[in-house]
Amino acid sequence: MKRLLASLLTASALALTATAAVAEEQDKTKACFIYIGPTGDFGWTYQHDQGRKSVEEAFGDKVETAYLENVPESAEAQRPIEGFARAGCDIIFTTSFNYMDPTNKAAKKFPDVKFEHATGYKRESPNVSTYSSKFYQGRYVQGQIAARMSQTGVAGYIASFPIPEVIRGINSFILGAQSINPDFKLKVVWVSTWFDPPKEADAAKALIDQGVDILTQHTDSTAPMQVAAERDIKAFGQASDMIKFGPETQLTSIIDEWGPYYVERVGAVMNGTWEQHDVWHGMAEGNVVMAPYTNMPDDVAKMAEETAAKIKSGEFEPFTGPIKKQDGTDWLKEGEVADLGTLLGMNFYVAGVDDKLPQ
């Protein structure tokens, strides 16, 4: 039995090396993705994987894609990224902030492979691009809706880590809400995770018990939506359309639409026009899309649509003065629009947030 197994193993090994050689001859462009969570988180990673699928749809036979899920955001990420580069990937998308250093390290070792790092800012070699989305634009719209829909005048915010992206979202939300109701309050709970459904659910319950009647989250699971549905309050989805999890609960959701960008970049690799850049797309470019406005009166939906349209056309930008910081100092003067640098490194709350930023 043992000998049989061994010989079978060798035989199949030989066969496999043969097929591998054939596969390499075909000239497909290989696009590879590193994910922080499981593709089925129905949030952040799910949307990136939808983007990967759009690439497959757009290019059909000419492209091959691969992905790795649950890659920890640490030095451990170095190996999978390099593994991809070695496995013949032409372009590698690393889709979380803390893949920043491993991505740049790998890029130096593999100058012929293109690297695209989501939400980061380091581009240490010419084959690294960074890209992100202005999700905060959607948060402003959510803030306005929350202020119109809330009975208690308090919303709850389940936050992950105090990084600029999350802080921008919180600030934009409160600015939107207070543009409707200057007394609107926001309670923030930090859960120190991107994805832990029972923990997110516990945080949601705590917030509801504390008197919030609108829930929004910057974590990736659908658990808060389900808790909100159970407790009969309203909530905003995150990253993807979570209406399935709260048909009578979801007001809207900020959908990360990565497809167009991924198709564009893979296409650029194919026809040799890929160049390093740093983009920050938003509603205007179709990267930030609002899910249908549901479970709200028509006039609220209309207001939301108008605000979104203004942001989309560039007529309005959420971070427009006058805005004070939380400590009471002036940040933006009347009519002044925040500069990109400050937004990218945002590490302070604006006035109106009822929370102490974890330091």
Next chain:
Amino acid sequence: MEVWVSILLSICAASTPLLLAATGELVVERSGVLNLGVEGMMIIGAVTAFSVAQASGSVYGGAGAAIFAGAAFSLLFAFLTLTLVANQVATGLALTILGLGLSGMIGESFVGLPGLKLDAVAIPGLSGLPVVGPFFNQDPLFYTSIVLVVAVAWFLFQTKAGLTLRAVGDSHDSAHALGINVIAVRYFAIMFGGACAGLAGAYLSLVVVPQWTEGMTAGRGWIALALVVFASWRPWRVLLGAYLFGAITIAQFHAQATDASEFSHLPQWLFAIIAWATSLPAQFLTSLPYLATIVVLVLIAGNRRLTMINTPASLGKSFVPDR
């Protein structure tokens, strides 16, 4: 509903899975076996409950299947440690690793689906009472967990079978000499533990968050293990420990969402304590139960009489019948 009532209900939901799993493990350890695979059995229960509920459309079917799956999975452990006399520590660990991987595979196609929720069942008469009414309008697994504690306490200390089980745990050699089938008793105990862990898993995927996500037990199985020791192998203390732990979990979030100044109307000393507690790092609160468990371990081990009464003396030791 009063705020504090609803906070207490959240605590019930956070504590119930711990209580279920810990009660099961308590019986296992009372029989002299240390099964470190609680986390693995729990997650198998969670995925089974969710997938069977999806397929059959019945949440009760899901919960039942979870009990069965947990018990069946624990048989693997029982066979290795009892029949093949393998090391209990390593086998339990293997059970956890296997369970985490296997559940991920089984559940792959169920990820991202909204699940069915086990609804609350009101207990006639009691649920209408003022103040305490809401506590009698909870999900059936909550009631089960409480009944289970009572039943296990009664079984262990009031029945002959319970005495036999404890005898096996205290000295398998003497029990064997008395003609007790040590191996059979332990098989039953391990399967009971597996069934309870399976049900605890079902609680997570049918009640806490009606969905399946990989690794959703997130260490709760290990907490259950700690609770059994914390309770020095006493059912009622397991109940206490589970609720203490649940309360700490929920309190963390309330501490964050609460502005200490909201309590400024309270007496100054109380206000000072609240302000101090909310300023403590969350990690400190989280590690409290584990530290407390070590203290309990030392206390019971340091007190010979207490040790004699409670700790199953054969815990973790393999038994091979001499023939």
Next chain:
Amino acid sequence: MILQLEKRPQASPLLSVLSPLLALLLTAAAGLIMFAILGKAPFSALYTYFIEPLTDPWMREQILVKATPLILIAVGLSICFRSSNWNIGAEGQYLMGGLFGAMLPVYFYELQSSLLLPAMLLMGMLGGALYAFVPAILKARFNTNEILSSLMLVYVAQQLVDWVVRGPWRDPGGFGFPGTRSFNESATLPKLWQYGDAHWGAVLAIVSALIMWFVLSKTLQGFKVTVIGTSPRAGRFAGFSAGRLTVVAFLVSGALAGLAGIGEVAGSVGKLDDKLSLGYGFSAIIVAFLGRLNPLGIVAAGLVLALSYIGGEAAQISLGISDRATRVFQGLLLFFVLACDTLIHYKISLTGLRQQKSQGAAG
């Protein structure tokens, strides 16, 4: 029919060697079935998992990197497990090693000294050993169950590391992400060769395995360990102190786990962050058993387990087999190892139910 065990008068030396191999074969067979169920070509999947990584120099190096902490920790565990001291808290000792070792570059960030790195390694070992001392002294003094106390301490260590990297030690320029500043070069373990990933920790692992092998099999101290481990009573008659051995075994094991921790921090990561705990302390238990608690066997076993990680990633990249399969493999491997070990000490026979029948079953 019922399985019946009969104790062999002596452990079978032939089966001691064969049993891990048999376990590997059984795991491979189970893997074939699993891949077939998953709808993947079973043999080519198995090839990608366990053979392909060995054909590629880069992957071989990654295996070495991954195996380093596993071997270090498991070598330490071998002395514990041989002497029946069930230290399952190696993960906590590993973390404390990382924490203690990182203390120097965190507080003396600008320090450039050739003594810094050795001092960090020593601090790491000290941290691990001190942390292991707690369950050891509790067991020796108060007869506290070391399985449970060492396990509980893992969670305390995780919380402690989590707190320092989010709180007092957090990199001020790190956008709020948990983790210390990246260490200077003088606080980083040098790589074994240029552009490589393998660092000097690998050498430390091999050396420690050799030393431990020598001590356990060639010295009186090692003999004591085995005697007390197999029969505490005989050990007492021979005048060996079980309590002292417990403390020594835990200290050695903790120091090696701590060394693994600071090795990862200073070698692979270059800073202390909240992702240090990847379960190496638990995986090392598999390694220790797979290596039959023999330090040289552990080196081989560590490489095999590392291979399953690296092969698992390769399979995910080229075949789309999810990373769950890797965990199932590791669980199965440990199961088969444990089951096959029974063969070493017992003869297994099948008997009729008739003879087996015994009274007094209860539930």
